Amino acid sequence: MTAHQEGASVILIEPSRWLGGMLSAGIKPAQDCPMPAAVGGLTSRAVFGFGTNPYDVQRAFQDWIAGAGIEVIFEHRVRSVIRTHNRITAVQLETSTPDKWGVPLPASDAVPDGEVHAAVFIDASYEGDLMALAGVRYRTGREAREAYGEEPAGVRPVTNWTPIDPYLVPGDRAGGLVPLLEPDHGLPVGAADDYTQAYNYRFYVTADPTRRADLTPPDGYSPADYELVRRYVAHLGSDTEALRGIFPGWINSGEYNYQRASLITNAPVGVSRAYQDGDWDVRSRIWRQHIDYLRGLHHFLSTDPAVPADFRAATAAYGLDASVFPDTDGWPPQLYVRVSRRLDGLYTLTHADVINQTRPRDSIGLALFGVDVYPVRRVPRHNPETGQLGVATEGDMFIGGHLGTGYPYGVPYRAIAPRRSDCGNLLVPVCLSATHIGYAATRMEPVFCVLAESAAVAAVQSLRAGTDVQDLDITELQNRLVDRGQVLAWNAGGESR
Known part of the structure; x- marks a missing residue:
């Protein structure tokens, strides 16, 4: 919508039959937004007014896009990427028709179907497939504590320890674990691993x-x-x-x-x-x-x-x-994919950003939430105090509650931009460049909306200037964002732009 409003021609590729992602699949537009005054632009003026019933929100998104005459290619996803030097020139598509409950088409059942050429691309998906297929560097899993100096990073102390025997035959380790448990990898607190937090459906x-x-x-x-x-x-x-x-x-x-x-x-x-x-x-x-x-x-x-x-x-x-x-049939049309790939871009958002220890000068929007991580594993574990064997979860935390540190932090433009050598005409506002901890506080739907609007303005400015996205005039970008009503900075005593 923003790119269209800024005068660019737009094609939106949507793997499902529905627009809105989690905002039409159970999360209300203003939910996970503890300080509405920190949200500006189209998110505040339009999206927050779409209603609270997910079906109404879904129809509002579709009516909004249809009313603007924006072309949407439904039930397709990216299959491969065509590049020339450091730029994407086209994406080749495949079918992705969801089943009756919204489950995406398996890759083995998809068939090639179409190709889209464009000057600039925005990967606003939860999975980051365009980013990955373009050869852009990215991360998954949890970094170690020492990687970015983040105290809450990596493996965490267990939670929900319960005195339940974990073995199929109680007391018999040789018989194996009961279903819904997995072996403990045994890595120490603070170590890196390849896990990420649990997903779920937001159902009614x-x-x-x-x-x-x-x-x-x-x-x-x-x-x-x-x-x-x-x-x-x-x-x-x-x-x-x-x-x-x-x-x-x-x-x-x-x-x-x-x-x-x-x-x-x-x-x-x-x-x-x-x-x-x-x-x-x-x-x-x-x-x-x-x-x-x-x-x-x-x-x-x-x-x-x-x-x-x-x-x-x-x-x-x-x-x-x-x-x-x-x-x-009552199933939400989108699984709540809280995090998947994360861009390894020009700037990595970390816990220091979340707790307001940095002041990036290239902010393109604000985020505010605690470090919100759902469990990543359920494992057998001995009680650290009594030594008794039981079952526990690991990885979940909610640091700072909904208000985080109490006031919003800026998300820099560099966090949505790949390295120049990776790609010069791609922006990634959802799978943005962040650590596991930094992403856990930033991953809220209103923030994704804000960053996507700013990404679209940047894409159009890059297109008109004929430059790589890494060479954008940040002052010009921020001025245009403020004109559109985006909120780019926050002082502890009140809002500023």
């Missing part, structure tokens, strides 16, 4: 039969796959509130979210590790795994005699609310 449930879409068990369902849940339920006893932490989770502005304080919750843990740099065969399988896990969990909690009868009955009454996501 209802017991109203006029809106309810049944949650049926997946093919091949076996209660044995939920043996860890059985043991956790036995540990919780009749604590209904704790049981609700497993399913449906905690209520977050109307939709259900991952209850990070629960050992078991409404999404699988650890599978996001493979998603980050996986192909669409892997990713499609992981989307399906999230759906089937939730279906099986609901069935187990609705039927298994190990679950208290009252809670079984309450859970069985729930189905997905098909009125919220009518096109996909």
Whole structure:
């Protein structure tokens, strides 16, 4: 929309049938925005006014784009990239038609279909495929503490430790771990690894039969796959509130979210590790795994005699609310991919930026949130105090709460720009250049909207100047952003631009 408003011709490539990403899949536009005055531009003037029901937001995005006459190529994704020297000249596409529940087409089922030539490209996807296929450097996983001097980086102390035997045959290590657990890699606190935080669906449930879409068990369902849940339920006893932490989770502005304080919750843990740099065969399988896990969990909690009868009955009454996501039988059309690839660009956003220890002069928008990381692993672990064997999660943290350090920090233009040798006509406002910790505070949907608007202005200015994106006149860019209403700086005592 911004590039169109700035006078450029635009083609938008959308792998699904829907626009809006997570904003039309469960996260409300103003959610995760603890200080609205720090958000400007189109995000404040338009997106925040799109409503609160995800289906209404989805239609608002589509009406907005259609009203502007912007061409959208739906159900296609990038397959390969054509380059000349350090510039992308074209992207070759493939089909990506989602199934009835919104799961993307596996790579093995996709076929080549079309090619788009352009002067400048913006990768605004959650996965960063255009960036990766263009040969641009990127990161995945968690950096070590010493890599950027970030105290919270790398492997973390365990959380949610629970005295549950982790082995299929209790006490018999040789028999292997129960499902939903993985072996502990044993790396020390602060070490780097290739894990990232859990994903989930931001779904709506209802017991109203006029809106309810049944949650049926997946093919091949076996209660044995939920043996860890059985043991956790036995540990919780009749604590209904704790049981609700497993399913449906905690209520977050109307939709259900991952209850990070629960050992078991409404999404699988650890599978996001493979998603980050996986192909669409892997990713499609992981989307399906999230759906089937939730279906099986609901069935187990609705039927298994190990679950208290009252809670079984309450859970069985729930189905997905098909009125919220009518096109996909109540399933959100986007998996909440909290983080995947991260650009290795001109500037790496770190914890120091998040806690206002830096003042970048090339800010193109503000971010504000605590370091918000959901669990990355669930592993067997001995209690550090008693030595007793149990099960725990690892990696989750929420440093600073919703307000972070209390006032917003600037995201520099250099954090969305690749190195010149990597690519001269690509900007990456979503998979931006940041550490695991820096990204964990910056990854909010309103911030992505702000950075995407600024990226589009930069793209048009680069196009008109005939320069690589790395050579942009930052003062000219910032002046235009301020003209558009973007907020670029914040003083502890109040707003400034």
